[in-house]
Amino acid sequence: MSKIKMALTLVPVGLMALVVGCSGESQVSFSKDVQPILNDNCLKCHVEGGAGFVKNGLNMTSYENLMKGTNFGPVIEPGSSISSTLVRLISGNADPSLKMPHGSGNKPLSEGEINTIKAWIDQGAKNN
Numbered sequence: 238m239s240k241i242k243m244a245l246t247l248v249p250v251g252l253m254a255l256v257v258g259c260s261g262e263s264q265v266s267f268s269k270d271v272q273p274i275l276n277d278n279c280l281k282c283h284v285e286g287g288a289g290f291v292k293n294g295l296n297m298t299s300y301e302n303l304m305k306g307t308n309f310g311p312v313i314e315p316g317s318s319i320s321s322t323l324v325r326l327i328s329g330n331a332d333p334s335l336k337m338p339h340g341s342g343n344k345p346l347s348e349g350e351i352n353t354i355k356a357w358i359d360q361g362a363k364n365n
């Protein structure tokens with residue numbers, strides 16, 4: 238029974254992925270759509286001297302810095318939002334202690350903002 242239920246809920250998700258992947262969905266722009274979200278929600282810590290940067294070197298002041306990732310490697314995998322660490326953290330699919338933005342005073346990103354970042358990554362995470 239529960240297996241059937243699961244299959245039924247997975248179908249729309251799969252279809253949506255297909256539609257998003259194949260339709261001529263408008264291109265998400267890094268400079269116009271993504272960077273402003275990062276500026277508003279992430280930069281206070283992910284900038285030289287900020288808490289996030291000091292901890293692991295992740296700097297989000299530019300496309301180049303963002304794509305470099307942390308001292309341990311990239312947090313964005315172009316073409317695959319699902320495999321991107323950054324997406325896991327902003328959508329809360331990680332340990333709550335790692336959820337981004339960090340800290341209780343910082344509101345999470347809206348669904349729209351998360352979807353914008355996901356779409357940008359799935360479209361290849363271009364510097365556009």
Ligand code: HEC
Nearest residue numbers: 278279282288289292293307312322323337338339340343
């Ligand atoms: C209040 C400060 C703060 C804010 C705001 C913040 N971060 Fe962070 N971030 C941190 C800290 C501190 C770490 C290191 C966490 C650790 O290693 O325990 C971190 C780590 C990360 C990592 C790396 C995790 C890893 O794999 O090591 C990513 C990706 C990340 N943040 C993304 C974001 C994004 C995207 C935003 C904005 C939506 C954001 N952060 C906002 C403080 C912040």
